[in-house]
Amino acid sequence: xxxxSNEPAHADAISSEGSIERDIINILSLSQVEYRYDSVExxxxxxxxxxxxxxxxxxxxxxxxxxxVFREAMCNQDYFELTRQGGFLLxxxxxxxxxxxxxxxxxxxxxxxxxxxxxxxxxxxLLNIFPEDVFNEMFPSILLMNWHKIDKHLREIGITSDTNxxxxxxxxxxxxxxxxxxxxxxxxxxxxxxxxxxYYGHGIGIHTADTIIAELNKNRKDDxxxxxxxxxxxxxxxxxxxxxxxxRNL
Amino acid sequence: xxxKTLSYLDRVRLVNxxxxxxxxxxxxxxxxxxxxxxxxxxxxxxxxxxFMLMPExxxxxxxxxxxxxxxxxxxxxRKILKIDSFLIESRxxxxxxxxxxxxxxxxxxxxxxxxxxxxxxxxxxxxxxYTDKALLxxxxxxxxxxxxxxxxxxxxxWAFFGANDPNALRIIxxxxxxxxxxxxxxxxxxxxxxxxxxxxxxxxxxxxxSYLSWVxxxxxxxxxxxxxxxxxxxxxxxxxxxxxxx
Numbered sequence: 001x002x003x004x005s006n007e008p009a010h011a012d013a014i015s016s017e018g019s020i021e022r023d024i025i026n027i028l029s030l031s032q033v034e035y036r037y038d039s040v041e042x043x044x045x046x047x048x049x050x051x052x053x054x055x056x057x058x059x060x061x062x063x064x065x066x067x068x069v070f071r072e073a074m075c076n077q078d079y080f081e082l083t084r085q086g087g088f089l090l091x092x093x094x095x096x097x098x099x100x101x102x103x104x105x106x107x108x109x110x111x112x113x114x115x116x117x118x119x120x121x122x123x124x125x126l127l128n129i130f131p132e133d134v135f136n137e138m139f140p141s142i143l144l145m146n147w148h149k150i151d152k153h154l155r156e157i158g159i160t161s162d163t164n165x166x167x168x169x170x171x172x173x174x175x176x177x178x179x180x181x182x183x184x185x186x187x188x189x190x191x192x193x194x195x196x197x198x199y200y201g202h203g204i205g206i207h208t209a210d211t212i213i214a215e216l217n218k219n220r221k222d223d224x225x226x227x228x229x230x231x232x233x234x235x236x237x238x239x240x241x242x243x244x245x246x247x248r249n250l
Numbered sequence: 251x252x253x254k255t256l257s258y259l260d261r262v263r264l265v266n267x268x269x270x271x272x273x274x275x276x277x278x279x280x281x282x283x284x285x286x287x288x289x290x291x292x293x294x295x296x297x298x299x300x301f302m303l304m305p306e307x308x309x310x311x312x313x314x315x316x317x318x319x320x321x322x323x324x325x326x327x328r329k330i331l332k333i334d335s336f337l338i339e340s341r342x343x344x345x346x347x348x349x350x351x352x353x354x355x356x357x358x359x360x361x362x363x364x365x366x367x368x369x370x371x372x373x374x375x376x377x378x379x380y381t382d383k384a385l386l387x388x389x390x391x392x393x394x395x396x397x398x399x400x401x402x403x404x405x406x407x408w409a410f411f412g413a414n415d416p417n418a419l420r421i422i423x424x425x426x427x428x429x430x431x432x433x434x435x436x437x438x439x440x441x442x443x444x445x446x447x448x449x450x451x452x453x454x455x456x457x458x459x460s461y462l463s464w465v466x467x468x469x470x471x472x473x474x475x476x477x478x479x480x481x482x483x484x485x486x487x488x489x490x491x492x493x494x495x496x
Contacts, residue, residue, distance in 0.1 A: 070402050070404070070405075071363050071366075071367055071402060083400075084399075084400050084401055084402070085400065085401065085402040085403075085404075086402055113480075114480075115479075115480050115481075146404070146479055146480060147479060147480075147481070147482055147483040148404075148479060148483065150483055155483075158482055158483030158484070159482060159483060159484065160481065160482055173481050175476065175481075177476055181371075181374040181375055181377075181378035181379055181409065181412070182329070182330060182371050182374060182375065184370075184374070184405045184408050184409070184480075187408060187478060187480055188478075188480055188481060190480070190481075221378075221379070235482075
């Protein structure tokens with residue numbers, strides 16, 4: 001159920017621009033859980049950001065951005081410094097907006113693992129929404145390396161929690177408990193829920209849950225007894241805090 | 251390690267440096283190939299010397315004269331580095347070689363990215379395939395040394411907790427008593443503990459003892475969650491099976 005300013009809101013009364021947004025509203029409305037918003041604008045911001053997370057996932061999927069394990073990670077050193085651990089650190093005097101955009105422009109110069117790709121998706125989604133100067137003020141420094149040292153504005157994407165409802169734009173994780181011990185990069189796949197039963201995972205592509213599980217299962221140890229599976233938890237940014245920043249800077 | 255207890259090639263490497271050791275070995279392969287083979291097959295040889303001389307071994311065609319330990323070790327290296335695949339023929343032989351690689355090679359972790367990858371792979375095989383829990387302390391020491399120099403630890407931490415052994419928690423907890431800030435911070439992070447907010451690090455000895463008591467009390471009910479840095483910023487390595495405790 002959706003509650004706006006302490007009043008229940010009907011799904012039909014909330015205008016939405018696209019089918020993804022409509023799907024999200026329907027899931028929220030039909031849920032047993034009360035989803036509370038201070039205003040319609042706050043809800044709309046969440047819908048826009050979820051849509052942009054999906055758009056950024058599709059953009060990254062279509063790019064030349066490659067899969068590399070951390071020890072072989074690579075980045076455009078005009079914008080980022082490659083750390084000893086395989087992370088991308090925003091260089092001094094480089095604007096965060098230019099650097100994030102470059103990952104999609106010169107994508108063939110970049111390669112990393114699936115978790116870092118998810119973080120990049122979130123930054124690009126925000127870049128698609130926020131005015132450039134606000135984005136750069138929010139992110140004077142950036143380190144892109146899985147869920148390690150996440151910026152305070154995106155802190156919650158590094159935390160997963162159980163939920164009743166799975167929404168397009170959520171981060172989902174496919175765990176592979178019996179992975180071959182020599183290929184830790186197959187221990188699990190970080191993905192974005194694209195809606196319509198599809199998930200984007202960096203390196204694996206856009207597929208249904210069954211296909212992703214089948215791919216992970218191909219990389220298990222010989223005597224494996226456990227299948228890979230989709231976890232019942234999600235990672236979500238703090239939509240409300242980001243909405244506050246967005247509307248404050250309009 | 252006292253020089254006199256080391257193999258001849260290890261002594262050359264330590265006294266004259268890696269480049270000199272390589273050129274010495276190359277010349278020896280030309281001049282006295284039998285002696286070169288005998289030195290590389292020395293029982294006391296450390297894994298790091300074999301690793302460093304792998305290109306020379308291949309170039310000079312002495313691979314077929316290597317003993318079983320060295321042949322298997324090179325096959326394992328090539329498998330971990332994804333150069334070619336290697337089907338494990340004798341588990342016992344491979345296990346012994348893996349132990350030699352880790353125990354004699356751990357101190358040289360940091361030599362190169364490839365070497366560190368091999369240490370990761372060897373540790374993972376020992377812990378997760380051969381379920382050798384006696385080597386957890388060696389692996390923990392590598393993790394903390396790497397962390398001090400800011401190198402990549404996530405895969406090794408994942409392999410370490412794959413042991414599913416509560417003793418792994420005790421080994422990490424020991425680092426709460428370290429005098430090095432990086433060790434203490436990492437121990438807190440790996441155990442998913444928070445420093446006491448009022449007294450900061452001053453209470454860490456008390457926290458160490460309290461954590462050990464918690465492990466002792468819950469030992470049979472501790473479940474490893476499988477959470478890793480690939481999933482979350484703050485992996486919780488264990489939970490307690492409350493149903494089992496009742």
